[in-house]
Amino acid sequence: MARLTIRIDLTQEGAIGPGKIRLLELVGETGSISAAGRAMEMSYRRAWLLIDALNHLFKTPLVATKLGGKSGGGAALTPFGREVVRHYRALEDEAEQAARPHLRALEAALSRRKPPRRGAAESD
Numbered sequence: 001m002a003r004l005t006i007r008i009d010l011t012q013e014g015a016i017g018p019g020k021i022r023l024l025e026l027v028g029e030t031g032s033i034s035a036a037g038r039a040m041e042m043s044y045r046r047a048w049l050l051i052d053a054l055n056h057l058f059k060t061p062l063v064a065t066k067l068g069g070k071s072g073g074g075a076a077l078t079p080f081g082r083e084v085v086r087h088y089r090a091l092e093d094e095a096e097q098a099a100r101p102h103l104r105a106l107e108a109a110l111s112r113r114k115p116p117r118r119g120a121a122e123s124d
Helices: 018-030 033-039 044-057 079-108
Strands: 063-066 074-077
Touching (some): 018 044, 018 079
16 A cells, blocks of 8 residues: 655754654653563664754754663653654654545556566667
8 A cells, every 4th residue: 555654854964854853752662671572573772863863953852861870761752753653654644644545546556567577678
């Protein structure tokens, strides 16, 4: 089924899209950047770098971290982080509803033939 994917370019250096939003949701669910990264099959370093970039993209951090030790450490979405996720998901839902007739039309027009093999000669 055809689906719409939303990426929002906020600055030349920063954007949010389905991957970063899902990472934020998983941090909120698991309380851990490393667990969120594992759930998305990415390294802790990659997950941490994405969270750090998001925290620096906005005036207010999206994720708060606490250092390890006796109490263990961890991470949590800030109220602003939850708000960003909520806005993104609402925008995604509204765009999907608006685009649904167009997506259906494009899907109906799809060829059911297999695409040519990679490297096969293409004709114009």
